[in-house]
Amino acid sequence: xxxxxxxxxxxxxxxxxxxxxxxxxxxxxxxxxxxxxxxxxxxxxxxxxxxxxxxxxxxxxxxxxxxxxxxxxxxxxxxxxxxxxxxxxxxxxxxxxxxxxxxxxxxxxxxxxxxxxxxxxxxxxxxxxxxxxxxxxxxxxxxxxxxxxxxxxxxxxxxxxxxxxxxxxxxxxxxxxxxxxxxxxxxxxxxxxxxxxxxxxxxxxxxxxxxxxxxxxxxxxxxxxxxxxxxxxxxxxxxxxxxxxxxxxxxxxxxxxxxxxxxxxxxxxxxxxxxxxxxxxxxxxxxxxxxxxxxxxxxxxxxxxxx
Amino acid sequence: xxxxxxxxxxxxxxxxxxxxxxxxxxxxxxxxxxxxxxxxxxxxxxxxxxxxxxxxxxxxxxxxxxxxxxxxxxxxxxxxxxxxxxxxxxxxxxxxxxxxxxxxxxxxxxxxxxxxxxxxxxxxxxxxxxxxxxxxxxxxxxxxxxxxxxxxxxxxxxxxxxxxxxxxxxxxxxxxxxxxxxxxxxxxxxxxxxxxxxxxxxxxxxxxxxxxxxxxxxxxxxxxxxxxxxxxxxxxxx
Numbered sequence: 001x002x003x004x005x006x007x008x009x010x011x012x013x014x015x016x017x018x019x020x021x022x023x024x025x026x027x028x029x030x031x032x033x034x035x036x037x038x039x040x041x042x043x044x045x046x047x048x049x050x051x052x053x054x055x056x057x058x059x060x061x062x063x064x065x066x067x068x069x070x071x072x073x074x075x076x077x078x079x080x081x082x083x084x085x086x087x088x089x090x091x092x093x094x095x096x097x098x099x100x101x102x103x104x105x106x107x108x109x110x111x112x113x114x115x116x117x118x119x120x121x122x123x124x125x126x127x128x129x130x131x132x133x134x135x136x137x138x139x140x141x142x143x144x145x146x147x148x149x150x151x152x153x154x155x156x157x158x159x160x161x162x163x164x165x166x167x168x169x170x171x172x173x174x175x176x177x178x179x180x181x182x183x184x185x186x187x188x189x190x191x192x193x194x195x196x197x198x199x200x201x202x203x204x205x206x207x208x209x210x211x212x213x214x215x216x217x218x219x220x221x222x223x224x225x226x227x228x229x230x231x232x233x234x235x236x237x238x239x240x241x242x243x244x245x246x247x248x249x250x251x252x253x254x255x256x257x258x259x260x261x262x263x264x265x266x267x268x269x270x271x272x273x274x275x276x277x278x279x280x281x282x283x284x285x286x287x288x289x290x291x292x293x294x295x296x297x298x299x300x301x302x303x304x305x306x307x
Numbered sequence: 308x309x310x311x312x313x314x315x316x317x318x319x320x321x322x323x324x325x326x327x328x329x330x331x332x333x334x335x336x337x338x339x340x341x342x343x344x345x346x347x348x349x350x351x352x353x354x355x356x357x358x359x360x361x362x363x364x365x366x367x368x369x370x371x372x373x374x375x376x377x378x379x380x381x382x383x384x385x386x387x388x389x390x391x392x393x394x395x396x397x398x399x400x401x402x403x404x405x406x407x408x409x410x411x412x413x414x415x416x417x418x419x420x421x422x423x424x425x426x427x428x429x430x431x432x433x434x435x436x437x438x439x440x441x442x443x444x445x446x447x448x449x450x451x452x453x454x455x456x457x458x459x460x461x462x463x464x465x466x467x468x469x470x471x472x473x474x475x476x477x478x479x480x481x482x483x484x485x486x487x488x489x490x491x492x493x494x495x496x497x498x499x500x501x502x503x504x505x506x507x508x509x510x511x512x513x514x515x516x517x518x519x520x521x522x523x524x525x526x527x528x529x530x531x532x533x534x535x536x537x538x539x540x541x542x543x544x545x
Contacts, residue, residue, distance in 0.1 A: 170413070177399050177410050183361065184397040189385040189414035189462070 002141030007264035008257065013148045013217060015256020016155035020210040021233030022240070022248035023162065024203030030243040031179045031199050033099070037106040038086055040230015041113035042079050042204050046211025047221040048121050050075040051128050064131035065150075068212065076208040082113070083204025084197055092193070110227075117223040128219045151213045158209060159249050162202070166245060175199065179243075228280065232259075235287040241297025250298060258282050310373065312337045312466055312497050313358075318367035320353045327353045329521040330367060335466070340488075340498040342508035342529060344542060345518035351501040352394050354518075355470045358499075359391035360384050371466065386414050390464035394471045394501075396455040400444030404435050407443050407454055411461030421461070428457040431490065449480030456487060467491070469500045473507065485511055505542035509533050517542070 021043055028036045050071035057067045090109045094102045133146040166172035177185040178195045186192050214229065215221035232255065240251025263279035290297065311334040320328035328350040335341045343351050357364045360381040369377045371387065379387070390411075399407050408428060412421045429436035432453045438446060443454055452472055459467060472488065473481040481504065489511045492498055502508035509515050509529040517525040517538060525538070532538050539545040 170409070173402065173406055173410060174413060176402060180399050180401055181397060183381075184393065184399070185410070186381040187359065187361075187385065187391055187393065187397075188410045188458075189382050190410075191380075191382045 003264050004261075005140055005142035007260040009142055009144045009148065010264075011257035011260030012253065013151050013256070014260060015236075015253035016152050017210050017213050017217070017252075018233050018236045018256050019249045019252025020155055020158060020206045020213070021229065022236040022252045023159070023245065024207050025234050025237040026240070026242055026245060026248040027199050027203050029237070030245075031175065031196055032091070032095075032102075034091065034102050035106060035234065035242075036086070036091075036200075036203075037103070037230065037234075038090075038109035038113055039203065039207060040226035040228075040233065041110050041117070042082055042086075042207040042226070043211045043214070043229055043233075044221070044223065044226030045082060045113065045117055046075040046079045046204075046208035047215040047225065048117060048126065048211075048223070049078045050208070050212040051126055051215050051221045052121075054131060055126075055129055058129040058131055064133065067131045068216065072208065072212050075212060076205050079204040079208035079211070080201045083200040083207070087197055087200040092196075110230075114223055114226070121223055123223065125220055125222045128215045128221060130219070132216055147216060151217060154209065155213070158206060162206070163245065165202075171198075232280075232283045235283050235290075239286060239290050239297055241299045244297065244299055247297050247299040254298075255283060255286060258286060311335060312372060313499070314368075314370040315354075315358070316368045316370075318354065318357060318369065319365040320350065320357050320362065321365040326365075327521055328357070328364075331518070331521075331523045333516050333523060333526070335497060335499050337465075337497055338495050339513040340492045340496075340500060340511055342505075342512035342515040343499065343501045343518060344503070344505040344508050344515055346542075347503065348520075349518040350521045351518050352470055355391065355394075355468050355499070355501050359389065359393075359468055361391070361393075385462050385464075388463070388465035389468065390459035390462045390466070391468040392452075392455045392459045392470060392472065394474060396448070396451045398443040398446070398451045398454050398458070400442065402443055403440055404443055404446070404454060405439045407458050408435075408461050411458035414462060424461055424463070428460060431460075431487065432457050447480075449476050449483060452476060452480070452484050453487065456484075456491070460491065465497060467496055467498045469498060469502075471501060471503060473502060473504045481507065505538065506533070 021039065024039045025036060028034060053074040054067050054071040057070060086109055090105050091102055094105060136143040136145050166175060174185065174190045175195055177188065178190055178192050182192045236251040236255040237248045239255055240247025259279055259282045262282040263276040266274050266276060266278055313335040315334065316332045317330045318328055319326065319330050331354065343354065345351050356362045358369060360379055364377055368375055371389065376387065399410060402410065408425055415421055434450055435454055435457055438450065443451065446454060469488065472484050476484065485507050492511060500508050500512060509532055512529040515527065515529045515532045516523050
């Protein structure tokens with residue numbers, strides 16, 4: 001029982017992070033029909049930027065949460081600028097190109113960002129200073145830390161805020177209208193280019209938060225971390241139904257739970273033949289299952305092929 | 308006589324090398340309803356799309372309130388007071404009826420007056436009021452046409468461009484749609500109406516232009532066109 005509960009807790013934390021990143025994929029897909037494979041790198045740059053700032057301030061005597069917040073304040077604008085730049089420089093010129101062109105470009109952007117990060121931060125792993133309360137609490141034989149609670153609550157708050165923005169505001173209405181029919185949205189006076197830029201900026205802000213969370217949670221960050229994290233968040237978005245906001249949230253949480261429970265029990269199931277370091281297998285196994293049996297995802301509508 | 312609200316001169320539109328509109332000239336005076344009639348493929352919708360900046364003209368000038376507008380960005384047009392009700396209606400299927408109407412007022416910031424206008428639209432189109440919380444995609448074709456017109460009116464346009472409002476609708480709905488067009492026109496709206504149903508279009512209009520394979524070949528008062536033997540033979544099925 002304690003292993004089960006423990007893995008549920010770990011899965012929720014991991015899932016919250018996946019969900020935040022998955023939202024970035026799904027928002028861009030919803031509006032442009034494009035998988036922005038560089039999104040994972042934006043998370044990575046957010047993580048390393050936040051980590052660098054937190055490291056600088058670690059000995060300053062400021063309270064830990066304040067230091068983390070300053071780290072986020074630094075990472076968010078950096079990520080938002082990168083997200084804005086990616087769209088403007090790499091994707092906008094290809095708006096009318098065949099679908100394969102922006103996809104390949106996305107992979108190219110991803111490689112460029114990885115290498116830029118390698119030039120700035122080097123190839124080594126950076127450890128995240130322990131400025132956040134890591135005190136463990138025990139419930140029914142399972143433990144959780146304050147940090148984990150903060151991660152889940154902040155992620156939930158950001159997601160609720162995003163849903164409010166999309167469903168209840170004039171701007172959100174324009175975003176939904178643009179996602180459905182950009183030409184008609186333009187007739188209403190919506191500057192579609194602004195809406196697309198904004199979509200990238202919002203997704204990147206969420207990526208910055210996720211970057212800080214993931215590096216604080218694992219106490220580590222490096223220039224290559226965005227790749228696998230991005231792929232998993234993409235899997236979460238597909239699991240929920242790409243293009244669907246609620247789907248990305250549900251898919252993220254579910255994927256986190258599947259991964260944690262899988263990693264917790266894989267040893268028992270295989271009689272010790274496979275260990276928890278096979279954790280990554282589960283995400284991609286899920287991806288294959290979804291693509292084969294339910295390509296529209298759990299809550300997704302039919303994915304219309306766009307011309 | 309007042310200065311025309313819209314003056315189109317020598318408008319040309321080409322798709323690839325093919326000229327769809329071959330240099331047409333026409334105008335719309337303030338407060339009048341003008342019909343642009345003609346067969347399928349005559350270039351009527353292309354003309355309207357060029358006016359609404361949905362496609363680029365190959366040449367000619369479009370002056371609205373004395374200003375050249377053929378270089379404006381598509382999203383700037385509605386702020387100038389031009390609203391297009393597109394062919395095929397183009398409602399946002401996944402937005403509610405009310406949200407669609409609110410999208411029509413996207414460029415306006417006078418919250419209280421937007422709310423008043425919403426009530427006015429609901430009074431004009433009571434079916435929309437009944438269905439205000441429904442997703443637009445669940446409406447019938449006629450209701451969607453009403454919604455598209457209501458949405459355009461929400462921007463408080465000075466010039467309303469209507470593209471084939473009768474297309475694909477049951478006869479009873481066509482009648483209703485044209486009643487609304489007439490009602491809106493009687494309130495002083497300037498309307499440019501593109502329509503294949505020539506009889507209905509001319510009945511609600513003051514003047515008409517007849518388009519044939521990219522050219523305007525005939526123009527007159529709507530009543531005169533209705534009696535014109537050529538128009539009768541070609542477009543009225545008489």
